[in-house]
Amino acid sequence: MWKGGKGALHESNVVEGKEEGVGCVITSLSSGIKLHQLRKCDSLVCVLSPTFQTYREVTKLTFSGVKDTWSNADLIATLGAWEDKLAAGLQKAIDFNGGFVPTYFQWTATEYEYTEGEDDLGNPFVKVSAFEPTVLQKFLEGPVRYMKTLEADAKSEIYTAVKTSPIYDSVLQMFKISESLKELSPNVGRLAVFAAGWLENESVWLHMSYKFYLELLRGELWDEFWLEAKTGLCPFMEPSVYGRPLTEASSFIVSSANPDPNLWGQGFVSRLSGSTAEFLSMYNYMMSGPKPFSLDDDGNLQLTLAPVLPSWLFDEEENTISFTFLGAVSVTYHNPDMLNTWSIDSVDKIVLTMTDGSTTEVDGGVLGTDDATSVRNLEVTALDFYYASSS
Template sequence: AGNLTPGKLLTFIERQNVVLKKDFEEFLRNLAEYLEEETDAVHGEGFWTDHWTYNLDLIESYLAIYPDTKEEILFDDKSYTYYDNAECVLPRSKRYVFVDGKVRQYNSLYLDEEKKILIESRDKFKNVVRTNKGKGEIYRTTLITKLVNLVAVKFATTDPAGVGIEMEAGKPGWYDALNGLPGLFGSSVAESFELLRLMNFIVETVKEYQHRKVNLPVEVMELIKKEVEVVDWYNACNDADKDFKYWEKMSDLREAYREDVKFGFLGEEIEITANELASVLEKLRAKLKSALDKAITESNGMMPTYYYYEAEEYEIISEVGNQKFVKVRKFRQKPMPYFLEGMVRGFKAYGNNKEFIKEIYKKVKSSELYDKKLKMYKVNAPLKEQSIEIGRAKAFTPGWLENESIWLHMEYKYMLELIKNGLYEEFYEDFKNVIVAFMDPEVYGRSPLENSSFIASSANPDEKIHGTGFVARLSGASAEFLSMWRIMLAGLKPFKFINGKLILSFEPILPGWLFDEEGKVSFNFLGKVKVTYLNPKRFDTFKFDVS
């Protein structure tokens, strides 16, 4: 027994001149029945704030095709594990530092040598969390338990205003050109919107399966219990600085939890009913949503994306060599300009309010996020008032790279959220302006069959490159377009599970002009089944019930 990868295996077969009776892919599929998958990774640097947010995207995409498996994959399958590594986040007392007369957050991580030795001592599946605080069996659980655990940890990671998720681990989120923001006590409302969205999903799910029970590690249940106590305290408190005190209490909980589970779970679980879990999460959700609603109001009715915080009051609590460590007593919140990402993530969280989203759409078009010349959406509003400390985005010329350009991936994400949230008229109003396939090759500078990383916007001082695409790539924009394509042709959820029956029902969202002269549109469903729609009068399908 040993470790191998498909690449190593293929290399061995070729070098040894082994003749297979079947092709390699089929051989590998057959061989997989006798293999165990082991996740292996090497830590690079920091922990990005957004990486966890894509889990729900995957779950929703899967359930759009396999809705009949929802209960099974969430509650019955107990094969889920936790990844384990020795890189840990320092407590505030060891990462809040005094540098050049300013308070900053630097060097947030450390390698725990004791944990590294523990991990290396394992024979196999080294990087999988164990029970008995790291010395027992592999801890296995369900997907719903892991999602609840994720909510509990992220809920305890909100910033001093209780609105954004802290960039506490050295890295920002999707917009990684704000690589200086973690040092400025930066936070991301984008991830808070995703947290609200995840809470919505879990609450809806446990209410759907009220007969189910969820087993949580005792450490997670204790964290949630204490979070509820802090929220109750907050709701009853009238102190002027209650937001800061709330942040301190939550940060203490988070740091204590991390220390408790650093080497692994104890292995004991507490059973909670679906209704009890829904009730608890609804209380936490109400606190988060209240903060987000307030932030949207303060942001002139649009969705903010990033904040950073200045330490107004602080004290030096320790010194190690030339390094001074600080305890902050008071922060001042500093809002960042608009970023398109805030709208994208916010639409996911507020997707049950179409009219609200439509109003924000109108405001975006009237804002500096909208490039009126190109009729496209910029990745961010001007950064001219921002310090170079926010990161490399500030160093780029406006309209170029990650500063006020048309960042195709995020623009396509925005378009995807429009169609997912029922803004069909608005989606197709923008469609021919923002989708590369409709662009003038003379302006775009390359084949309209080829995506770019970014398009120079009209914010760029060089008018000759306005609308030109740069850095051709199969980027995330391609994935977002495929998602749009699927919804346009098959609908949001082609498969439905109703009263114990799996039903296939196409609900295309197509404008009349996409049908050919014969009133036909064809596509391959699930890669194999050719589907043709007949629409002789070329109506817009989203204006009629075509299911």
């Protein structure tokens, strides 16, 4: 396994099995990619498939234990070439689909020859030499997965493309798992079997839409995130429409594509796994920022909370909002001007309340090593952040 890379403190890394394990795969993959780039082979799949097949056969029962040392320079160059190849392939797929990130392809064999043998049903084996790709309908998953690989400034274009596509349900103001699948062949599986707006067929799949919202946060599209959160996150939905507790996620929400308007917006099948995990990731980000604990330029621990909260979430009388950090520390943000937190220039001070009841006041919005360590060790019961006021 690759255990280093840029910035690694050691000069080499160990991979398993030079001749028959990961080392062999690395070498073969690199050679195959290079041959394909030089146009010395027509199909990269045909070159790489034997490598994977051999690896699976050799390691089916055990690993040899033989180890091989690779320099960081060689691994960085190799992995960089792989990354470039994957990026080129992604862009090729996007261009093939008219600029929208595809999710599923259907491949039709256009050139093949019969070989010896047949399967248990009597169908002959063939060797395919050419396929014709067809992109299936637009799905949310492709753009979401792609966004996870992008830098923050590149995610805005994906958001706009998805919002202006048929994936967006303008009635519910939510994002469906797909556009209409009525033209989809039943050969692809159960997707097209369900009624429109139900389950995998054009419903609002919370696990996937939550992933989309999380990427908006990570892309620093905070205005866009909170615009969508008002209608797309369960806590802000209308209980009488959603039909279940707002603290409980659902597998899917019936979209306006469904023929029964009485079901639109209703959640079905309680879900406590994927969508809940995505919500917790969003919650931690919006309440404390992407990286509360970090190291300063000298390598010392520090704590910086950078919440992404809109003004309308703050209590109108107290101008505050509170949450629990690290499961035990009560954090309260004081927002005198009632502004979106991402538009506030600075924190005036932080007040720490220790477990013995004493308090400490720190100027600015960063806690140094000693205070950050106290928070992490749960020696602090409360933190009060006071944003600077313009008045």
